Amino acid sequence: MKIGQIDEGDGLLRNSQRSVRDVDENAGVACRPGQPVPDYYVTLIEHLPEPAVLVAPDASIKVMNARFSQVSALRPGDPLKSVFAGKSWEEIEPVFRAARAGVLSSFDRPLFHEGVCLFAKGASLTPLRFHGAEQAHVLIQFDGAVEDRPPRLPAITPGGHEAAWLGHFPDKAIFIGGTNCAETVWKMLQRETGGRVPFAEVEQCLIRSRAGDLAILHMAPVEPNTDMEEGPTLVWEVRLVPFGSPGEEPRPVMAIARGEVPCPVEIEENRRLAALDSLTELANRRAFLRFLKRALSSADRPRSSRDLAVLYIDLDEFKKVNDIGGHEAGDTMLLKVAACLRHIAGPGEIAARIGGDEFALALSVKSKAEVTRRASEILDGLDRIRVEVGSRVFTIGASVGAAYLDRRQEVENVDLAQILKLADAACLKGKRLGGRTAHVITVDSQQLPNQAREVTHRPIESSHFQTGDLALYCLPVVCLKRNDICGEEILLRIGGEQEQEEYSARSLVSAAERDGYIAQVDSWTLDQVMDAASERTGRRWLTVNVSVLSAADPVFRRVLAYRLRMNPLLASRLCLEISERDFLREPSTVESFFHFIKGFGCQTAIDDFSGNWPLLARVARIRPDWIKLDAGLVRGIESDEVKAQLLDVLANALDDLGSRVIAKHVESADAAALLKTMKIAAAQGYHYGRPQAWPCAPARQDR
Template structure:
């Protein structure tokens, strides 16, 4: 019989053979064993337990000795153990596992061995139960198994590469990429799997860093033999031994092809015009940033290489869009884009939006730029646009900003300076009739005038937004000093420095850029409001621009505003220039009819400025004529001008219309006009413009 002490000490390794009497050696081994043990007889009464059982299960000997196993273990555990107990009582050792509860702790997994104890005759006299808590081992095995399964099933490719650049371990996802199974790839050299170039350029440098203890993340593109292109993202983490030494690299690889391609597509879309496929404004600005920086560096050297920005603004696009529709407009823009692509040696072609395009040329001369511009202009002129059976002619105005030393004399320009220069030149080309080019030069007075006009336009916009307009009044006096006096309402702008600005230049800019309607609306609203507190006998004339006269919506606005203040109708007259009345004849006649129907007067301003003034006079029902100032200028000394004035007075008298002469600057002119029969006069000799508040009070 084997030593009972050894059997107990080695109880986890071999079956027990407890035949014969229990000696002191067994009892000693029984008590000192770290495995929990219970000895009970065939009546299932506990006869002894060891210290490990008492300590681990929080029992005292009094709690268990002499008590039935069922009572101590609990019904549930006992019922699960009964089949093993019965087999052991028949002399058959049993091993089972079961979940049980330890006092004041969570449920634990127990490995239980039931070993029969025999007497000398070989009869079973009892059982020894050896109880091992295998919860931690079970959970560890489960975690290892779970991790292995996760790695095996993961769609992310995972592998471990040794210091010799061979695969130590791989999950199926890694192996499948390279045409192997997880078992086949183990031991293979990385260079044999991904190729020498891929190994030297995309693997070894990063793995060397990882083997030195650094975590490395990087991306690369791989071209497979079948033509597939795949983008990978790799994360290499040092794999260390228990002593902390790096012994391998744990490599996680993800296929980021979709994300990379999507990012590239989004970047392309962000830099490309969707309609034409050309670059967009964002891409153009990037290109200009680079060109400006290059030019700034170049001009510091002797090797001068110029760049140029060319802006192309289509003349006639709006006609196509309005008549043939947006689909036709889109087709035209594509046709223009195709034409621009034929220009030689262009670094970038962009569509800025609407019907504006831009080209960037580098390492060019002024002659080369001019040749490119003329190719664009002539190409559009000789390539008509056909749509739905109709043919349209399209032309272009082209503006050029040369990035030469002149532009860099004071400071390095911004890209917005460059775009602004080309835009000014483009507008100048358009104003000169279109289908031509213009080049920006800082000293070009015509371009600078257009630039000043842009500044004036900003002043008008600021005045509208921030209430910087002020009303002034200038007297129109009866030449005989008897009949009633009028005042012409004038407009001034308060500058940001508080100075009063005469609006002639600003009004010209507003007219050119179709902004006079909101200006006229501001004047009408404020005049009607001021009349609430003005003297009751005050007679006013208010100027209306040609844009407002030709705008039916403005007519509706003016009529509605007047209808709210019927008590002032007889105190107002509206000045309309002869040119605007003739240009918008039907609309002007409707407006005049509406105003006269409400008791307002009509003044035909700048009369005589056109060759056919008398012919149109009968077409408009007016109360006064205001003779153009150019006729009045030297009337005192010019018999021809006197004859013209006399003729106007005679025609006006025949039509019962009063005549006003403006620009009366001296007494001699006044007396001449009196002799010619003029009714009313206006000018500095009669009275200068003054602020409304100074003339009439608030």
């Protein structure tokens, strides 16, 4: 807390707009030399969380708080400069003079203590001008100060005992220096290192050492290491240890030089890299499990008010990004995913990459409901990611599985890998249901291995594809102007009630695309639709989803062309739709396919349009007959005025571009009534009817 941030309710000063603070005239207190500081200023300083002192214009300490006493042995009346090493006071003194003149100032470089290497990482200086004083007192708050004051290094008084001290050090060279200590040490190091030691660095270390600090300086490598596999780079290390009494001038210094010390910067970097994924710089699997071990073995865990959730995130269709956009696009996508997860992970939490397209998070939560909410945040964040490669735009989704551990669980002997495996099993279940889902499982530490086996089921394999496994359903599409059914969307389902519970059509399509059977699935679907449609009368058109892989398949195109030539009237009742995601990834393929089927008289549609304004130009170029809005654009508009206004603007823009709009997932009469006031031609959803087995003639449902 800085002085300008203190609440008036605390009875303290609040005024961050003036560079010089004036005491309230009602107090009637003037603080001149020899007079005490007003009581409320003493209270203010004591309540500050950082070490703080009020310094008089002559640089003597007037008031200090308890935190400052922990890091310094000074008392009121002592000169401020005595808390610092000589060089640190020289650096901060001009800033102090500016504050004394009334300028709000800060010092953002390290400050060194008279008895330890580091005193504070910086300081804020606030001028406080009392009535009748020509110069301001200065309130100094120290940022990042050490918590406890270490004892001063014991003084070593030379005088016949140097040889005994030197005998304890097996290093290459030790010198006891006086007046010319810096030059002596520098010359020695120049000789030993081949002239690679800067004199200024030696001199700075000497200044700190003579002020009472133990100074350590690492020099140039003895021999630069060109092959990291052979070991770390070896560098020169110089330790300057103060001798004699503090008042002795010049104070002697012992310099200890070692020439085969592993480079500390390199060691720290290797330690950091050993715990990080090389691409995303998130924690790796080993570091993630170490974090879990610390979190679960904490002695305070049973008394904590927070639970632990382990989330496993598996990206959906990441292979397409790599295969179509190239590995550079894949790396860019992974970096954006990592940035999203890093943003979601808060203090005391961790995000990790534990596989190629697999990530994990350990979150501190209050309840199981919070796990679900934060998993939804992950899915929403990933939905906003876009990677452009030429004319293509790639998006990404994910399946999320979470293992929730109540803080009261006994988990001391639990295998951490089993917890991660349980989260993975929950993720796999969502994957089989089509992806873009989140599943949360409460961990039972007594039954953990069995839990993972129970959640894990066989994955669907499209290589075992049989047409008897598939079924078609239809969902009515209602014309809002006439309030009547104008079309039907044909939905692919997996036959059998048990299979429908475990596997969604999306999971079948994903598996078929992965294994190269998607054209077979799409061909079977279109054959069934056209066979049944040929026998039906009426003007209702039928919309069928086609994968972009099928759209690019020449065999699929030839078969489709043959069927349409056999029955030209059928084409006018057929609308083939491609998802926005496929359109963004393969715009040229979709544009070519739409041009191909329009030549036969078919209608075209872009499905799951997300409403991104930059995509309107791309949509305008191919001019589909229909735009089917993503469910997220429609859901909840009856209770969200701003969302409804944005949808109205978007619908007008799409209508101006020549595409009619279909709203999906309409579930209430209020939403349906609101959509009628917009430039939206048709709608579908449970409000108008639920999916029914096809072929059928769904009854008209007026609303």
